Each structure stands twice: as C-alpha cells, then as structure tokens.
Amino acid sequence: MTDADLPFDLTKLDQLAEVIVRVGLNLQPGQNLLISAPVEALPLVRRVAAAAYRAGAGVVTPLLSDEEVTLARYRHGQDASFDAAAGWLFRGMAEAYDEGAARLAISADNPMLLKGQDPAKVARANKATSIASRPAMEKITGFETNWCVASYPGRAWARQVFAGIPEDEAVGKLAEAIFAASRLNNNDPVAEWSAHDARLQKRMKWLDDQRFSALHFRAPGTDLKVGLADNHSWKGGTGVTKTGITCLANIPTEEVFTTPHAQRVDGTARASKPLVHQGTLIENIEVRFEAGRIVEARASSGEEVLQKLLDTDEGARRLGEVALVPHSSPISHSGLLFFNTLFDENAACHIALGQCYSECFTDEVAADNAAIAASGGNSSLIHVDWMIGSGETDIDGIRADGTVVPVFRKGEWA
Amino acid sequence: MTDADLPFDLTKLDQLAEVIVRVGLNLQPGQNLLISAPVEALPLVRRVAAAAYRAGAGVVTPLLSDEEVTLARYRHGQDASFDAAAGWLFRGMAEAYDEGAARLAISADNPMLLKGQDPAKVARANKATSIASRPAMEKITGFETNWCVASYPGRAWARQVFAGIPEDEAVGKLAEAIFAASRLNNNDPVAEWSAHDARLQKRMKWLDDQRFSALHFRAPGTDLKVGLADNHSWKGGTGVTKTGITCLANIPTEEVFTTPHAQRVDGTARASKPLVHQGTLIENIEVRFEAGRIVEARASSGEEVLQKLLDTDEGARRLGEVALVPHSSPISHSGLLFFNTLFDENAACHIALGQCYSECFTDEVAADNAAIAASGGNSSLIHVDWMIGSGETDIDGIRADGTVVPVFRKGEWA
Numbered sequence: 001m002t003d004a005d006l007p008f009d010l011t012k013l014d015q016l017a018e019v020i021v022r023v024g025l026n027l028q029p030g031q032n033l034l035i036s037a038p039v040e041a042l043p044l045v046r047r048v049a050a051a052a053y054r055a056g057a058g059v060v061t062p063l064l065s066d067e068e069v070t071l072a073r074y075r076h077g078q079d080a081s082f083d084a085a086a087g088w089l090f091r092g093m094a095e096a097y098d099e100g101a102a103r104l105a106i107s108a109d110n111p112m113l114l115k116g117q118d119p120a121k122v123a124r125a126n127k128a129t130s131i132a133s134r135p136a137m138e139k140i141t142g143f144e145t146n147w148c149v150a151s152y153p154g155r156a157w158a159r160q161v162f163a164g165i166p167e168d169e170a171v172g173k174l175a176e177a178i179f180a181a182s183r184l185n186n187n188d189p190v191a192e193w194s195a196h197d198a199r200l201q202k203r204m205k206w207l208d209d210q211r212f213s214a215l216h217f218r219a220p221g222t223d224l225k226v227g228l229a230d231n232h233s234w235k236g237g238t239g240v241t242k243t244g245i246t247c248l249a250n251i252p253t254e255e256v257f258t259t260p261h262a263q264r265v266d267g268t269a270r271a272s273k274p275l276v277h278q279g280t281l282i283e284n285i286e287v288r289f290e291a292g293r294i295v296e297a298r299a300s301s302g303e304e305v306l307q308k309l310l311d312t313d314e315g316a317r318r319l320g321e322v323a324l325v326p327h328s329s330p331i332s333h334s335g336l337l338f339f340n341t342l343f344d345e346n347a348a349c350h351i352a353l354g355q356c357y358s359e360c361f362t363d364e365v366a367a368d369n370a371a372i373a374a375s376g377g378n379s380s381l382i383h384v385d386w387m388i389g390s391g392e393t394d395i396d397g398i399r400a401d402g403t404v405v406p407v408f409r410k411g412e413w414a
Numbered sequence: 415m416t417d418a419d420l421p422f423d424l425t426k427l428d429q430l431a432e433v434i435v436r437v438g439l440n441l442q443p444g445q446n447l448l449i450s451a452p453v454e455a456l457p458l459v460r461r462v463a464a465a466a467y468r469a470g471a472g473v474v475t476p477l478l479s480d481e482e483v484t485l486a487r488y489r490h491g492q493d494a495s496f497d498a499a500a501g502w503l504f505r506g507m508a509e510a511y512d513e514g515a516a517r518l519a520i521s522a523d524n525p526m527l528l529k530g531q532d533p534a535k536v537a538r539a540n541k542a543t544s545i546a547s548r549p550a551m552e553k554i555t556g557f558e559t560n561w562c563v564a565s566y567p568g569r570a571w572a573r574q575v576f577a578g579i580p581e582d583e584a585v586g587k588l589a590e591a592i593f594a595a596s597r598l599n600n601n602d603p604v605a606e607w608s609a610h611d612a613r614l615q616k617r618m619k620w621l622d623d624q625r626f627s628a629l630h631f632r633a634p635g636t637d638l639k640v641g642l643a644d645n646h647s648w649k650g651g652t653g654v655t656k657t658g659i660t661c662l663a664n665i666p667t668e669e670v671f672t673t674p675h676a677q678r679v680d681g682t683a684r685a686s687k688p689l690v691h692q693g694t695l696i697e698n699i700e701v702r703f704e705a706g707r708i709v710e711a712r713a714s715s716g717e718e719v720l721q722k723l724l725d726t727d728e729g730a731r732r733l734g735e736v737a738l739v740p741h742s743s744p745i746s747h748s749g750l751l752f753f754n755t756l757f758d759e760n761a762a763c764h765i766a767l768g769q770c771y772s773e774c775f776t777d778e779v780a781a782d783n784a785a786i787a788a789s790g791g792n793s794s795l796i797h798v799d800w801m802i803g804s805g806e807t808d809i810d811g812i813r814a815d816g817t818v819v820p821v822f823r824k825g826e827w828a
Binding site: 029030032042045050051058059061063064066069072073075076077080089091093096 | 443444446453456459460463464465467468470471472473474475476477478479480482483486487489490491492494495498499500501502503505506507509510513515
C-alpha cells in the first residue's frame with residue numbers, strides 16, 4: 001500500500017505533522033526526538049520526521065510497535081512471559097529525556113486488540129510494563145521534557161468507531177474526525193491553536209483564583225464531592241516544561257484539569273461513557289468513594305478487568321486527576337465514541353484513577369514528591385481516565401469557608 | 415499487502431524463523447529478545463516472535479527501522495543533525511544484553527539506499543552511530559550474549575540483485591537464494607545445520623593445531639602476508655557465549671575466521687568482488703599494507719567513500735579479521751553478487767578492516783582487552799568485510815619456524 005491509496009486528504013496529514021512539531025512538541029533546534037507509534041501510522045511518522053528535521057532535529061528515532069507481535073505473546077507465550085518487560089528500553093528513554101530529547105506518541109491502535117485474551121495475563125503484562133516504564137513516565141508526567149500525544153486513523157480503530165460501513169469509508173470518516181478535532185479546518189491551524197489555548201488559559205486562571213477546596217458533581221447516578229489537593233493548580237492547553245519549552249501535550253485537547261486530594265473524595269459516580277481499557281469495553285461503571293478510596297465498583301460488562309485495574313496498587317483506587325470539559329466541545333458534538341482516551345476524555349468531564357501530575361501543583365510544591373504527597377497528590381502505577389460528564393452535569397465549586405459557586409450547569413460553564 | 419501476496423513460499427519463512435530461534439539464537443526459556451529489522455521484514459519478525467514465545471521467551475521487543483525516516487534526515491536535516499545519534503538506545507541495548515537478552519538483526523535493506531547522498535554526511539552520521547553503539551557492539555563482538563544475523567528478501571534489495579526482471583520475480587528469486595543459503599531445502603534444517611557445523615568445527619581444529627604465524631594469499635593482484643595474532647583461535651559455525659549458550663551468529667555462514675596481527679600485514683590485495691558500503695558500490699579496490707597499515711588504497715568507483723572509511727580512526731586501516739571460504743561454497747556457486755556482506759562474505763575468502771573479535775583468541779586472552787591488544791588484536795569503530803578470494807586463490811600457512819603448509823589451492827581446501 002502506498003500513501004496514494006489512503007482514503008483521506010494527505011495535505012491534512014502534512015498539516016497535522018506540522019502542528020505536532022510546531023505546536024504540540026515545539027521542537028527546538030538540536031533536540032533529538034523519540035516517536036512511538038504503531039507501524040500502521042508510518043505515513044504520519046514519516047511526515048513528522050521530515051517536519052522535525054526541517055525544524056532542526058538532531059536524530060529522530062521511531063519506536064514502531066506491531067499488533068501481530070503484541071498478540072504473539074498471548075497466542076504463544078508461556079506463563080512466565082507475562083511478568084517480563086523491556087526495562088532497558090524505558091530506562092534508555094528516561095536517559096534520552098534527561099539528555100533533552102522530546103517525545104511523541106502516536107495513537108492509532110485497535111482499541112479492541114486484546115479482547116478475548118485472558119484478562120489476568122493482560123493485567124500482569126500491563127503491570128510489568130507499568131513498573132518498567134515508570135522511570136520514563138515520571139519524566140513525562142513531571143514535564144521534564146516537551147512531549148505530545150497525537151493520533152492517526154488506524155484501520156481497526158476506524159472499523160470500531162464506524163461499525164457497519166466499508167473500511168475505507170470508516171478510515172476516511174475517522175481521519176476527518178481527527179483532523180477536525182486537531183483544528184486543521186483552517187488555513188492557519190497554528191493561529192487557531194493559539195486562540196484556543198488563550199481561551200483555556202482564561203478558564204484556568206478563573207479556577208485558580210477561586211481557590212476551591214472541592215468540586216461537587218451532580219448528574220443522574222453521580223453525587224460526588226471531589227476534594228482538591230492543597231496547593232493544586234489548574235492546567236490545560238499548553239504547558240511549560242522544566243526546561244522552559246512551551247508545548248501542547250495532547251492534540252486534540254479541550255480539558256482543564258487539576259489534582260484531587262487522594263483522601264478527600266466521597267460519594268457515588270456513574271460513568272457517562274464506556275471505558276476502553278486494554279481491549280476491553282467496560283460499560284456502565286458505578287463506583288462509591290469513601291475518604292478518597294473506591295470501596296465499591298460495578299460494571300455491566302468488563303467488571304473483571306475493572307476490578308483487576310483497581311487492584312493494581314493502593315493508589316489505583318484513588319483519584320489522580322479531575323478535568324472539566326463543556327458538553328459543547330467539538331469532540332462531544334461529533335456524538336461519537338472514539339474508544340480512545342485522547343478523544344473521549346475531551347468530550348466530557350472526567351476523573352482519572354491513579355497517578356497525579358506534579359505539574360498540577362503550585363511551583364513550590366511541584367518539584368518535591370514529599371510535598372506533593374503531603375498536599376494530597378496520589379501515587380500509582382496507573383493513570384486511567386473515565387468520563388462522568390454529560391449534558392446533565394451540574395458542578396459547584398466549594399471554597400474552604402463553605403461558599404458555593406456554580407461552575408457548570410447542564411454540562412456548560414455556568 | 416498481506417502475507418498471501420508475498421511472491422515466495424511462506425512455509426519456508428516459517429522454517430527460517432524456527433532455524434533462527436532454535437539454531438541461530440538457541441533462545442533459552444525466560445530470555446528477552448531484541449529484534450532489529452526494517453519494517454518490510456515484518457512477516458519474518460512476526461514469525462520469529464511467535465517461535466521465540468513458543469520457546470519460552472520473556473518479552474520480544476522489535477526495533478523496526480524505516481528507510482523513509484532514514485532518508486528524511488538526508489533530505490531535510492540541518493548540518494548539525496549528522497553528528498547526532500541515539501546513544502540512549504544503544505546504552506539501553508547494552509543493558510539488555512547485560513541482563514541476558516538475546517539479539518537478532520534481520521538484514522533486508524536496500525543496499526543502495528544512501529546512494530546519491532553526500533558521502534561526508536553519510537560518513538559523519540555513521541561515525542556518530544558507531545561511537546554511540548560501541549557499548550552495545552562490544553557485548554555482541556565479545557559474545558556476552560547469544561545473537562544472530564539473518565536476512566529477509568526485501569524488495570529494493572531484490573531489485574538490486576536481480577536487475578531487469580519484474581519485481582515480484584526478483585523477490586521470489588532472492589527468497590529462494592536466501593532459503594537455499596540458509597539450508598532450508600531439506601525436511602530437517604536443524605539436523606542439516608548440525609552436520610554443516612561439524613564440518614566447520616573440523617576445519618577450525620585443523621587450523622588451530624597448525625599454529626600458523628601467518629597466511630600467505632596469492633591471486634591475480636594479491637600477494638599478501640597476513641600475520642596472525644599471537645594466541646589467535648579459529649572460529650566459525652556455532653560459538654559459545656560467555657554465558658554458556660551455543661549459538662550460530664550468522665545465517666547463512668560458510669566461513670572459518672580468526673584475528674590477524676594488527677602490525678604484521680604486508681603486501682598487496684585486490685578485491686575479488688565489489689564492496690557495498692552504506693549505499694555506495696566500491697569497485698576494484700586495491701590496497702597496499704606496510705606493517706599492518708594500509709598505506710595506499712584505490713578503487714575504480716566509490717573511492718571517496720573508501721578513503722573516508724579508512725579515515726574513521728587509526729584502527730580502520732588495519733585488519734580485524736581474516737576468513738577462509740572455499741570457492742565451492744553454495745553461496746559462491748549461486749554466482750550472484752548479493753550487495754550484502756552476510757552473503758557475499760560467505761562466497762569468498764575475505765579480510766575485514768577494523769575491530770577484531772575477542773572470541774578469536776584463546777580463553778586466557780579473550781577476556782582481557784589489554785592482553786588482546788598485546789597479542790596484536792586491532793581496535794576500531796568499524797568492522798567492514800571485503801572479499802579477496804576467488805577460484806584462483808592459493809593460500810599457504812606459514813609456521814613460526816618457516817615451514818610452509820598448503821591451505822588453499824585454486825580456491826579450495828588443499
């Protein structure tokens with residue numbers, strides 16, 4: 001297959017590569033770049049490599065994954081294999097970031113790849129990878145270098161999102177959705193992202209100025225008080241790395257988000273969309289929190305995977321992120337379930353189980369892991385977002401003195 | 415493109431994967447495996463991954479390269495880019511070997527990929543990579559873990575070897591040549607390799623017992639005395655790693671080889687086949703050695719690339735390997751120029767510029783870099799084989815007392 005056979009507009013793919021390099025990564029002259037992507041995303045990987053070299057990249061290193069090689073472990077691997085991981089690769093990546101390399105992850109995979117595999121093996125393999133990748137992930141979540149997650153319309157992914165239509169048509173539709181959400185429908189997407197970022201920065205400033213101690217979510221099935229971490233700070237849109245580079249870590253992005261207090265979350269939450277976790281669709285999640293900890297969890301399907309996820313470690317039952325996204329966001333408007341966190345989390349308010357982001361604290365706290373923990377920041381091997389927002393979501397902000405301020409009404413900024 | 419479109423016998427590809435895992439790597443239960451390969455070789459990479467997991471592999475990590483990404487640097491990269499390298503990746507690979515991972519490299523690339531690129535940039539990029547990869551390469555040349563180099567019939571490579579016929583036909587012919595050279599034309603290729611290895615081991619034992627101090631090569635254009643390193647040991651076929659695993663590092667392999675003395679090579683040598691180095695065809699090489707060092711070098715084409723290669727470092731002008739291959743070897747019989755060292759070096763006697771193999775010394779010396787140097791072992795960032803043997807090659811072995819023993823006559827064992 002050549003590029004000419006791809007059922008979408010290749011000039012848009014060129015634009016996406018430019019936006020990734022110039023806005024997403026804001027790649028600096030001389031920076032090395034690591035790109036992890038499935039093999040299928042090569043048409044985008046190649047364009048990003050070209051754009052990166054034009055921007056003065058040192059060396060661009062693709063780390064290409066292949067779904068058949070991934071599946072080979074489940075089909076042929078012996079039991080001990082599922083506790084193995086390529087620790088050397090993640091330690092190497094951590095070193096690369098220390099030396100100033102930027103990181104791009106391109107998401108295009110089949111969200112249902114591991115459907116039908118033994119959930120216990122999937123959980124073990126993921127836990128081994130989580131432990132092995134921690135040195136590298138911490139540098140990413142800690143914004144020690146510039147990074148970006150973007151996406152490419154993979155065929156199996158497109159078939160999942162647009163079931164029942166011919167594959168080429170599905171890929172074309174997914175490509176259009178990705179290009180639209182990535183704000184390419186304009187002659188100057190770089191300027192478009194700049195304006196969007198300014199709007200997000202304004203929301204974050206308002207939320208920071210309010211100094212809420214908690215957010216109270218109400219929607220059908222949800223009555224949840226999410227205490228916010230002491231010294232929390234709202235983030236969204238572009239961020240600045242510890243090395244002083246302004247980058248946009250998610251393309252697309254619509255959210256503003258901060259850190260909940262790991263011990264101060266109480267009440268019930270019902271998922272507003274299914275969660276796709278490692279190839280399993282987890283539907284109709286309902287959980288109850290007590291003092292920050294999930295003490296009850298149910299799902300109408302995929303519950304075994306959900307329970308295994310919650311059992312990963314102590315922090316897996318506590319929140320590491322809370323994010324606000326208006327119901328009118330362009331991705332929400334598409335009405336699609338993308339089976340992909342990068343999109344679905346930007347369609348609705350959401351919370352995330354697991355590891356918090358150190359960047360979501362005030363500067364004095366952000367550099368100090370002990371201070372983050374003391375402020376209520378959660379720690380875990382996992383970070384899994386799930387959607388609780390919808391057009392029916394009301395959110396109040398609660399200040400330390402008990403003052404209640406409307407934040408969202410019927411899914412929109414109040 | 416799916417596997418069913420490949421213009422060769424897929425059962426042979428399954429066999430090749432099994433031979434690689436069982437004979438080439440002799441992968442042990444629990445070993446992790448790194449596979450570096452071009453994306454095009456995925457059909458073989460997937461089969462090797464499956465065979466490796468069946469053999470009890472821990473985790474198989476593919477490191478897939480893409481020719482378009484490689485070319486992007488030459489097309490778009492700024493000048494400083496050509497001194498950059500992914501040192502983090504090679505340091506990580508070295509760590510993986512320390513932790514017991516096995517290594518497979520699959521060769522399938524277009525041998526002429528970098529033809530037409532600025533040789534100075536090619537040389538700089540390769541030097542940067544050689545320096546960065548040294549920690550990993552030393553563990554491979556030192557046999558600190560089990561490794562194997564094998565090959566896959568890439569399309570551009572096939573077009574080069576079989577010019578002027580339709581591409582599918584060329585790929586089919588290259589596949590047949592690879593399968594034949596890899597001794598798959600038999601129901602039990604594992605047993606076939608075992609018998610071939612026994613023949614090579616017998617030759618090595620004879621050569622070791624002779625304790626030659628030099629080999630004297632004579633052929634049209636060649637009159638070369640290659641002093642052998644003190645404490646040299648002949649190798650070939652399977653070898654035993656420092657961790658005690660018997661593996662076959664090259665598939666195919668026909669050679670027996672040892673270490674020349676870096677200061678004791680004198681005379682002239684004319685290449686019997688063109689050398690393909692980093693996309694350049696270097697034809698009709700003629701060199702003159704004095705006291706181990708190349709003091710004159712000419713080529714009818716590609717001389718600039720040859721001179722840059724010789725200027726890599728001091729050791730690049732001295733020999734690190736001398737290898738004996740009878741003219742009747744199956745690969746030589748094919749009459750093809752493969753533009754690929756793995757094949758062409760197994761079609762003719764050859765010498766290699768640059769780094770020596772520590773395994774080609776007696777046990778007491780092999781573990782000690784200072785003892786290797788004192789015995790005459792060469793050290794360099796490069797290791798480049800080139801062919802000097804043909805059906806006209808005579809070789810005498812010379813003992814320390816001056817006794818002359820015929821080794822080859824007219825290209826065959828005497």
